[in-house]
Amino acid sequence: MGQQIKSPTVLIVGAIRSLNAPARDLSILNDAMDLMGQNILFPPSVKGWEGGRSWVNTSTMFVRQNILTYLLTGKKPVGYDATADLRKYDPMPLLDELTKADAAAAQEPGRVIDYLLKLCLGHNASYARQPLIEFVNSRGGSLTPDLVTGLLLLITAMPDYQLC
Amino acid sequence: MNREPAAFTRREFVSGLTLASAALCAPAFLQRSALAMHESMHGLSSAPGIPEDRILVVVQLSGGNDGLNTVVPYGSAQYYKVRQNIAVQQREALALSGSDGVGLHPQMTGIREMYDSGMASVIQGVGYPNPNRSHFKSMDIWHTADTTATGDGWLGRYFDSECCGQGKGESGKPEQNAAQNAGQDGGMGAIAIGRSAPLALQGRMVKPISFENEQLFRWSGKEIHNALSDPYEKINRAGAAEAVDAESNAAFLMRTALDAQLSSDMIRKAVAVRPSVTYPGNDLGRQLMMVAAMIKAGLKTRVYYVTQGGFDTHAGQGGAQGRHGQLLNQFSSAVKAFYDDLKGQGNDGRVLTMSFSEFGRRVGQNASQGTDHGTAGPMFLFGPMLKPGVHGDHPSLTDLDDGDLKFRIDFREVYAGILEQWLKADSKKILEGSYRALDVLKKA
Incomplete structure (x- = not known):
């Protein structure tokens, strides 16, 4: 892998x-x-x-x-009509496994980030951890669905995400 | 030639790779190859005899341009006989001085002006043996320079050959590790404006860059929320981490991510600069405007590729006026504006432009006042370094091959001329065959 x-x-x-x-x-x-x-x-x-x-x-x-x-x-690539696809993506069910073990974990940026990195990349990409934590803190530190989607956008744009 | 890229001496590096930027060929151990390229961008100084700053622009006219109504054989009675409704009349055609009974379509005033000032040349009757009438097949033949339409692109092979000395067509096998050590890791290959890079630019080692417009050549996540910009940049510009094996796919991806950011910066910065001339509002004009801006910015790319579509004029193509004329007007005005722009920059002497189409059309018109797929057609070359005028005679309109023109010049002779004389490359190796190099340049 x-x-x-x-x-x-x-x-x-x-x-x-x-x-x-x-x-x-x-x-x-x-x-x-x-x-x-x-x-x-x-x-x-x-x-x-x-x-x-x-x-x-x-x-x-x-x-x-x-x-x-x-x-x-739902934001379409440039070249298509500008209206976004409004079906909203809910990232929170992804965190189920994490919260099942420990309900408080979903509120701790470090643990959520480590969990998402592991989930998406199969490993804990240490070089990305710090920028991601800074991102969450800069947005107030509260892990809302939009913020989790933001984290997933960043993680899926990582070079490592192209590996399987 | 079977040398190990990583073992280049400095002398080999400097002398053997003059045709491509050093960064294009940087071996993998130079992990930040694109950074090296970025820094070398300002040094376009060329040593005597080494044309390292020469650029080739390819203009593809897709759909099969009607050559007979582009370079009009007004001296031929046969032309008027078989094209009663769509012929361009002699009084309308823009006569080409020094040629015998041929003139440009009246919509091509820009190119005629360039021709008169020694900036344009016409190559008559270009084709290849056993012509194929399928758009796709014939286009692939022009792109691969191979009549079986297989293998890598001819310009892709040029990059591979100049860069790494390997990368043969379908049958060839690149040297072990060559890809890791060569341009794929970070160099800037050819730049194509369009949805995807054309086959002509596809090589083994050096991959072309393509984008329809510069807005596509960036991460769209930044537009979701600008707070995403900063962490994205930090992660994607990190390059390959020291802890990661430099030969691994992970390191390759990290380098490519960094290169993508740097190329995106350079290209978007370049095309943001407004030109000093007015371009026509057509799509080819827009594409060439971007190319001129990138040339002005000194991007280390030797080949640009643009495309104009719509030449498949089966019905109602018109004569001096009409749809085909409009296409030629767009082509001509865009190329003229491009060279006016380059001249203003002082770069016109560095840029040779070549136009081609996958085939010409039938000699006679069809029942729908249009023309069907044919064979040989004219090519245009542009630039002040050219041997001006008309190369070769117009193919006969009476000595035909099943109603089609017989080609007079193999398109690979034109490629060979450009490769040998302009890009100073080994055409035999790149074209995988020996073709007479057409004399395209002015005698020095």
């Missing part, structure tokens, strides 16, 4: 399933798949896709980050 680079399919389907994100508009997801180099059902040759590092370059890195923004917030 944590060694392979996610294919566009794994990235999108994985995010929807593991974060319980709404699937939203499939045509937008399909366009993003194409931009990320995986026009599903149309591989470049009978061999399929090259995979690995060929998935990621400076352009597709932004597409990868931005499609997660879309899934988590």
Whole structure:
């Protein structure tokens, strides 16, 4: 785990399933798949896709980050009509496991961040911990659903999130 | 050639890699390769004989441009016979001095002005053997420079070849670890304006950058709440952490994330600068305006790629007026504004522009006052360094191949000319074949 680079399919389907994100508009997801180099059902040759590092370059890195923004917030990528998809994403059920063990944990930024990092990346990315804690503190420290979504936006935009 | 990129001596590094920025080829151990590129941006000084600051801009006319109504053979009675409703009349065509009975479509006043001042040349009857009439297949053939339409892009191979000395087409196998050690890790490959980078730019080691507009080339999360900006920047600009194995995918991703931020900064800063000339309001004009701005900002990119669509004129294409004329007007006015802008910057002499289309169209018009997919067509080159005028004779309109023009110049001869003379690269290696290099440049 944590060694392979996610294919566009794994990235999108994985995010929807593991974060319980709404699937939203499939045509937008399909366009993003194409931009990320995986026009599903149309591989470049009978061999399929090259995979690995060929998935990621400076352009597709932004597409990868931005499609997660879309899934988590409904904000469409530039080029689509400006109205956001208003189906709201609720990140709080993700914290169930944490609160089941200790109800107070959901109010402690450090523990929530460690838990979300572990959940999304499979490991505790120490280099990201401090900026994330500063972010929560700068917003008053109270872990509202919007703030947790903000944390997830930051975590899914991390380079490590591209690994599986 | 089978050398280990990481073992380059400084001499090899400096002499062998002159055609690409050093950063483009920086080995993995230079983990902050894009930073190096950023810092070297101001040093565009070129040693004598080493054209390290030369730029190629490719303009793709998608859909199959009707060559016969672009460079009009008004001297041919046959032309008027087979194109009764859509021919451009002799009195309307913009005669090209020094040529024999050919003139530009009347909407192409900008290019005609450039032609008259030695800034444009026309290459007649460009094509390839056994022409393919499918848009996709023929476009792939032009992109791969291979009539089987397989393998990497020709400009991708140029980057790979100049950078790392490997990366052959479909059959080739890049050297072990080459990708980790080369441009994919952080260099700036070609820049394409568009949804995705064209096949022509796809190589093994050096990946192109593409974006439709600069707004897409950034993280959209910042627009959700500006408090997200600061932590995002801290995390994505960290580069590869020391504790992470430099050859691992994790380190590769951290470097790519950093490169993405730096490229985004540079590009968005560059295109925010307003040009000193007025561009036409069409899409090609918008794209070339961005390219000129990036050239002005000194981005270390040697190849830019822009596209104009809509040339698939099966019905009602018009003659001197009409839809095809409008497309040519957009093309011509955009290219003219581009070179006016470059001239004002003092960069026109650094930029050679090449236009092509996947095929020309049938000689005769069809029943819908349009033209169907054909074969050979003209290419244009732009820039003050060119051997001006018209290269080659117009293909015969009577000696046809099943109703289609016979090509006179293989498009790979044009590629070879540009690679050898302008980019000073080994065309045999890049094109994977030996083609006569067309004389495209002025004699020094």
